[in-house]
Amino acid sequence: MTGELQVAALIKQIPRFEEMRLGDDGRMIRDDSSLEINPYCRRAASMAINLARETGGKSTVVTLGPPQAADALKEMLAAGADEAVLITDPKFAGSDTLATARALVAALRIIGPFDIVLCGLNSVDADTGQIGPEVAELIGLPFVAGVRTLDLRERELYLGCERDDGWREVVVELPAVISVSERLCSPAKAKPEIFQTIANDQIRRLDAASLGGGPWGSEGSPTRVGKTRILTSNRGQIRLSGTAEMVSEQLIQLLLEKGLFEEDQRQNIGRVQSSSNVSDRYPIAVVIEPGKTQLARELLGKAAEIAARRNANVVALIFDDTNSMDFASWGADEVARSMSNGLEELAGRLVADWALRTEPFCIIGPSTTWGREVMGRVAARLGAGLTGDAVDLELTSDTLTCWKPAFGGQLVAAVTSASPIQMVTVRPGILPILEPRIAAAEIVDLPILDTGRVKIVKHEVNEDIGSLASARRVVGLGLGVYPGEYPQVRAFCGYLGAELASTRKVTDRSWMARGTQIGITGLSIAPELYVAIGVSGSFNHMVGIRRAGTVVAINPDETAPVFDQSDIGIVYEWGAVAPYLIQSLVKLEYERENGALSG
Numbered sequence: 001m002t003g004e005l006q007v008a009a010l011i012k013q014i015p016r017f018e019e020m021r022l023g024d025d026g027r028m029i030r031d032d033s034s035l036e037i038n039p040y041c042r043r044a045a046s047m048a049i050n051l052a053r054e055t056g057g058k059s060t061v062v063t064l065g066p067p068q069a070a071d072a073l074k075e076m077l078a079a080g081a082d083e084a085v086l087i088t089d090p091k092f093a094g095s096d097t098l099a100t101a102r103a104l105v106a107a108l109r110i111i112g113p114f115d116i117v118l119c120g121l122n123s124v125d126a127d128t129g130q131i132g133p134e135v136a137e138l139i140g141l142p143f144v145a146g147v148r149t150l151d152l153r154e155r156e157l158y159l160g161c162e163r164d165d166g167w168r169e170v171v172v173e174l175p176a177v178i179s180v181s182e183r184l185c186s187p188a189k190a191k192p193e194i195f196q197t198i199a200n201d202q203i204r205r206l207d208a209a210s211l212g213g214g215p216w217g218s219e220g221s222p223t224r225v226g227k228t229r230i231l232t233s234n235r236g237q238i239r240l241s242g243t244a245e246m247v248s249e250q251l252i253q254l255l256l257e258k259g260l261f262e263e264d265q266r267q268n269i270g271r272v273q274s275s276s277n278v279s280d281r282y283p284i285a286v287v288i289e290p291g292k293t294q295l296a297r298e299l300l301g302k303a304a305e306i307a308a309r310r311n312a313n314v315v316a317l318i319f320d321d322t323n324s325m326d327f328a329s330w331g332a333d334e335v336a337r338s339m340s341n342g343l344e345e346l347a348g349r350l351v352a353d354w355a356l357r358t359e360p361f362c363i364i365g366p367s368t369t370w371g372r373e374v375m376g377r378v379a380a381r382l383g384a385g386l387t388g389d390a391v392d393l394e395l396t397s398d399t400l401t402c403w404k405p406a407f408g409g410q411l412v413a414a415v416t417s418a419s420p421i422q423m424v425t426v427r428p429g430i431l432p433i434l435e436p437r438i439a440a441a442e443i444v445d446l447p448i449l450d451t452g453r454v455k456i457v458k459h460e461v462n463e464d465i466g467s468l469a470s471a472r473r474v475v476g477l478g479l480g481v482y483p484g485e486y487p488q489v490r491a492f493c494g495y496l497g498a499e500l501a502s503t504r505k506v507t508d509r510s511w512m513a514r515g516t517q518i519g520i521t522g523l524s525i526a527p528e529l530y531v532a533i534g535v536s537g538s539f540n541h542m543v544g545i546r547r548a549g550t551v552v553a554i555n556p557d558e559t560a561p562v563f564d565q566s567d568i569g570i571v572y573e574w575g576a577v578a579p580y581l582i583q584s585l586v587k588l589e590y591e592r593e594n595g596a597l598s599g
Contacts, residue, residue, distance in 0.1 A: 005057035008114045009048035010104055011041035013065055013072050014125040037072050040120025042187030043180045048118050049080040049188060058082045060111060064092060064103050074198040078190035084203045085111055091208040094218030098379060101134035106211035108139060114175060121146050121179045124520045128388030133376030136177040142345060142453035144170055144178045145369050162514050164368045169458040222385030226414035235551060236567040247570050248580035252588060254568060258550055260529050271435040272301050272331045273308040283315045287351055287365035287374060290320040290342040294470050295366045297330045298431040303364055304331030306395050312361060319347050328441035338446035344370055346449040348377030354446060355382060355421055362400045367425035375425050385417025387424040429469035430526055462515055473498035474527040476518055480534020480555060481574050483511050488578050495585035503541045518544040533574050537562025
């Protein structure tokens with residue numbers, strides 16, 4: 001028998017995008033009426049309520065926030081939660097993810113124990129995905145991310161999980177911490193006229209004194225937010241006019257003039273810096289996700305640049321049998337290798353133990369499902385400041401400055417860490433690929449661990465999805481293009497040399513795979529060219545391509561918001577211009593092959 005499950009859901013309030021404001025400390029202001037429940041967290045609460053009801057157990061919804069956060073908890077009580085707990089105290093102000101995770105764990109120990117702790121896969125205002133793995137590490141439980149299907153059998157969870165590059169099915173014994181995707185279940189919601197009738201005394205409150213000595217809030221937060229840069233859209237907003245054939249030819253000519261059919265410039269912007277007179281004290285560590293060659297090259301190239309300025313060496317921490325000579329050419333001076341199975345919990349333990357012995361200056365990892373858990377666990381074990389989802393790294397004096405998106409991508413903020421070991425995850429496809437160097441790396445063996453508590457039953461990798469983050473050209477599809485037209489779109493992508501992506505509404509209808517989704521709850525990409533076809537241009541999608549070089553929009557609705565955020569616009573149905581665009585690309589390819597084009 002499963003028994004009566006005690007289930008907790010950790011929820012977070014986020015500012016509505018149109019009402020976001022920064023405080024003097026550089027962090028978001030959350031203490032006003034403009035807060036709403038993070039959409040991922042609504043699913044976590046909904047699943048907690050369902051699991052408790054099915055087993056005759058109890059569901060508890062927990063949040064950390066200002067007194068006004070009680071409204072979110074009242075809504076969850078109205079939606080069916082059995083208990084609500086508000087962690088609130090001015091001393092919690094300025095909490096980063098680690099300080100938040102510590103407060104949540106302290107509360108869970110007071111109000112628990114729990115069989116399952118659920119949280120959202122991500123927070124759409126910050127996109128770090130760190131709370132779940134940090135909570136799991138601090139409380140000593142297994143963690144599973146991105147759960148989309150859930151089957152409870154006795155004391156085991158059989159879970160289907162969305163990954164960056166595909167799908168994973170796992171089995172984990174209870175108790176466990178899991179983060180949920182938006183498609184796991186319907187969100188927990190209640191109408192204001194219902195939840196506003198719930199009395200304040202139905203919410204249990206815990207203050208800083210209740211949780212213990214701390215430190216809490218900004219005092220207990222190893223990361224610091226500094227200056228910010230507002231990302232403004234300076235798109236050209238050119239509208240092409242004429243017949244479908246004319247606008248197609250005009251578009252290809254404009255793209256030619258922009259140099260978007262030249263060789264990929266990312267491959268030629270520089271060479272990996274070579275080490276000389278380096279010290280093996282305070283190295284730059286790079287955590288390598290198994291099978292992610294492109295990511296390894298990006299991270300090691302940047303690490304070599306930082307190491308050259310510090311006269312330090314670069315250590316690649318790997319968990320498979322990839323050729324160590326490759327890592328040396330990409331920037332590693334040393335390869336610390338474990339032949340463990342690469343499970344996140346085991347990798348996190350190995351990295352943390354290595355860091356305690358070696359005392360690196362910083363640890364750099366990928367902002368992927370795998371990297372977020374590994375780095376989150378390491379940060380929790382070390383008490384280190386972890387900046388998530390950075391888009392650039394700078395060395396300032398003796399501090400690593402990490403630039404990360406904030407406000408749903410409307411600006412980037414400079415984040416630093418006050419901890420002895422500084423940590424950061426970097427968004428895939430953002431850093432340049434450098435020409436390799438000629439070098440060799442020393443090989444150091446790490447222990448082999450095989451006691452992971454998460455059992456992988458099935459893992460499917462979609463290679464098309466894996467290449468999207470680093471693609472030079474991307475075509476994005478909205479609801480304006482129907483599946484019957486996809487073969488024509490794929491032909492266009494083939495001639496353009498582009499990867500295919502989509503909006504959330506397209507993946508909601510299962511017209512395309514979840515991993516192709518661009519936007520706040522999907523991928524953020526930075527291609528040189530993005531062609532939006534049948535895309536309306538909602539903020540949630542367009543924020544995912546904010547760093548794209550040139551944006552082209554094709555949409556029959558001349559009032560569609562996508563045109564205000566595009567460099568070139570074509571007001572036509574896709575089917576009307578598709579044959580001419582393909583024809584123009586075929587002609588371009590023929591002329592190139594036959595030397596008809598110069599320059």
